[in-house]
Amino acid sequence: MKSIVNFYNQQRGMFSVLLENGEYSVIELLDSNEITIGDEVAGELDVAGSAYLENITTGDTFSVIIQNVHCNEQQAQNRVLLL
Numbered sequence: 001m002k003s004i005v006n007f008y009n010q011q012r013g014m015f016s017v018l019l020e021n022g023e024y025s026v027i028e029l030l031d032s033n034e035i036t037i038g039d040e041v042a043g044e045l046d047v048a049g050s051a052y053l054e055n056i057t058t059g060d061t062f063s064v065i066i067q068n069v070h071c072n073e074q075q076a077q078n079r080v081l082l083l
Helices: 073-081
Strands: 002-009 014-019 024-029 040-042 049-055 060-071
Touching (some): 002 073, 014 073
Antiparallel strands (some): 002 040, 024 060, 049 060
């Protein structure tokens, strides 16, 4: 599944992605690879747990924990920004 990075909290290493189906997932970055808002990311983005994702924009593969799935935009932003 492809998605676009839409929120990023560098201090927490957390970001969210907008999925093709209009839902959001919240992801914890485990690798040191940088994520940028607007990057296209692909992988098993709608299943919580450990995963490897591909940053299609940069060509990098990186390790993550998908923390929350099936979120709306406000829920995703709150979890990434820890509001």
